[in-house]
Amino acid sequence: MMKITRRAALAVMAGGVASTGIAYAAVSSLSDEDLVRVTLEKYFGKLNMRIEHLQQFVLEFSNRNPWIFPSTKVADAVTLLETVKLGEARRLLPRDKREDLTHFERWVIAEFHMLTDYAWRSSPGDPIRFTGWHPCTNPFANLEPPKVA
Numbered sequence: 001m002m003k004i005t006r007r008a009a010l011a012v013m014a015g016g017v018a019s020t021g022i023a024y025a026a027v028s029s030l031s032d033e034d035l036v037r038v039t040l041e042k043y044f045g046k047l048n049m050r051i052e053h054l055q056q057f058v059l060e061f062s063n064r065n066p067w068i069f070p071s072t073k074v075a076d077a078v079t080l081l082e083t084v085k086l087g088e089a090r091r092l093l094p095r096d097k098r099e100d101l102t103h104f105e106r107w108v109i110a111e112f113h114m115l116t117d118y119a120w121r122s123s124p125g126d127p128i129r130f131t132g133w134h135p136c137t138n139p140f141a142n143l144e145p146p147k148v149a
Contacts, residue, residue: 030075030076030079030080032058032062032069032075033051033054033055033058034079034083035069035070035075035078035079036054036057036058036061036108037054038078038079038082038083039082039104039105039108039109040108040109040112041082042082042087042105043105043109044118047128048125048126048127048128049116049127049128049129050127050129053116053127053128053129053130054130056130056132057111057112057115057116057130060111060115060130060132060133061107061108061111061115064111065107065111068103068104068107068108069104070097070100070101070104074093074097074100074101078090078101114133115130115131115132115133116128116129116130116131117129117131
């Protein structure tokens with residue numbers, strides 16, 4: 001039979017408290033920018049984008065779509081899991097939370113193409129820049145609503 005001493009029990013408790021504190025500090029330091037970055041890197045690979053451009057993109061995205069972001073707890077958990085390459089764990093989330101994340105990812109990718117020069121770069125190594133919203137410049141576009149007969 002194994003005997004547990006008081007010191008061993010205190011050491012295990014101290015280790016548990018320390019690891020809980022470290023995990024809390026890691027999760028509480030995550031931001032919307034981290035969630036957007038891991039989402040984009042999941043689909044596009046490593047982003048060659050300066051932090052200032054990412055911050056501008058996230059600010060504009062959140063101003064245009066404030067209802068899209070998942071709850072803070074879900075966002076922090078997903079960011080942490082994607083950062084440590086355990087993204088498959090999202091299957092353990094309830095169905096509605098998974099659908100919210102999928103909806104968020106679709107919006108982020110669509111807005112990323114609209115608000116940055118990602119698609120206009122001459123080579124994949126070029127840096128990605130935030131360009132902001134551009135109105136339609138197609139001279140042949142018909143912007144009038146369809147007339148109902």
